[in-house]
Amino acid sequence: xxxxxxxxxxxxxxxxxxxxxxxxxxxxxxxxxxxxxxxxxxxxxxxxxxxxxxxxxxxxxxxxxxxxxxxxxxxxxxxxxxxxxxxxxxxxxxxxxxxxxxxxxxxxxxxxxxxxxxxxxxxxxxxxxxxxxxxxxxxxxxxxxxxxxxxxxxxxxxxxxxxxxxxxxxxxxxxxxxxxxxxxxxxxxxxxxxxxxxxxxxxxxxxx
Ligand code: AMP
Numbered sequence: 100x101x102x103x104x105x106x107x108x109x110x111x112x113x114x115x116x117x118x119x120x121x122x123x124x125x126x127x128x129x130x131x132x133x134x135x136x137x138x139x140x141x142x143x144x145x146x147x148x149x150x151x152x153x154x155x156x157x158x159x160x161x162x163x164x165x166x167x168x169x170x171x172x173x174x175x176x177x178x179x180x181x182x183x184x185x186x187x188x189x190x191x192x193x194x195x196x197x198x199x200x201x202x203x204x205x206x207x208x209x210x211x212x213x214x215x216x217x218x219x220x221x222x223x224x225x226x227x228x229x230x231x232x233x234x235x236x237x238x239x240x241x242x243x244x245x246x247x248x249x250x251x252x253x254x255x256x257x258x259x260x261x262x263x264x265x266x267x268x269x270x271x272x273x274x275x276x277x278x279x280x281x282x283x284x285x286x287x288x289x290x291x292x293x294x295x296x297x298x299x300x301x302x303x304x305x306x307x
Pocket of ligand 1: 130131132134151152155156157158159163182183184185189
C-alpha cells in the first residue's frame with residue numbers, strides 16, 4: 100500500500116510512520132531526512148538545497164521531485180510518505196506518477212501540539228528524546244541511558260512553535276482539501292496514546 104502521512108509538528112507522525120513501516124514493511128520516505136542526508140554527505144543536491152533549508156524556506160520543486168521519485172521507485176513493497184507533498188504542484192506530480200491509496204491526517208489541535216512540543220526534552224550527550232508529559236525519564240532532568248542532562252531545543256519555545264504551526268497550516272491546508280475531495284483522506288484523532296492511534300490507523304486501512 101502507498102500512503103501519505105500528514106500531521107502537525109507534535110502529532111507523533113514520525114512514530115506512527117515507524118510503527119506502520121515495522122508492521123507492514125512499507126518503506127518510510129521522509130523528504131526532510133533525505134535532504135539532511137544529502138547535506139551531511141555534501142552531495143551536489145545537498146549543497147544546492149542547504150540555503151533554502153537553513154532559511155526555513157521550501158526547497159524549489161525541481162530539486163524535490165527527482166529526489167522523491169528516486170526514493171519511491173525504490174519502494175516495491177509500498178511506502179509511507181512523510182513531509183511530501185507540501186503544495187498542490189507536488190500533489191499533482193505525485194498522483195500523476197504514483198498510485199496513492201490514502202492520505203492519513205493525524206488530527207491534533209494547535210493548543211495540544213504546543214503543549215506537547217513545549218514538553219519535549221533531549222539528552223545533551225546521547226540525544227535520546229523524552230517528553231515530560233508522556234515519555235518521562237526515571238529521574239526528572241536526567242537521561243535514563245547515560246545520565247546526561249535533559250535540555251529543550253532552542254526553537255521549542257512558544258513563539259517559534261507558533262510560527263512553525265502557522266507555516267504547517269499555510270502549507271498543507273490545500274493538500275488536505277485535495278485528498279478530502281477525492282475521498283482519499285482518513286482522519287484520525289492524534290490526541291490518544293501512540294499505540295491506540297496506530298491500531299486505529301491499521302484497522303481503518305484494513306476496512307478499506
Ligand atoms: P522537515 O524536516 O519536514 O521540516 O523539512 C526540513 C526542510 O526541508 C523544510 O523546511 C524544507 O526546507 C525542506 N523540505 C522538506 N520537504 C519538502 C518538500 N516536500 N518541499 C519543499 N521543501 C521541503
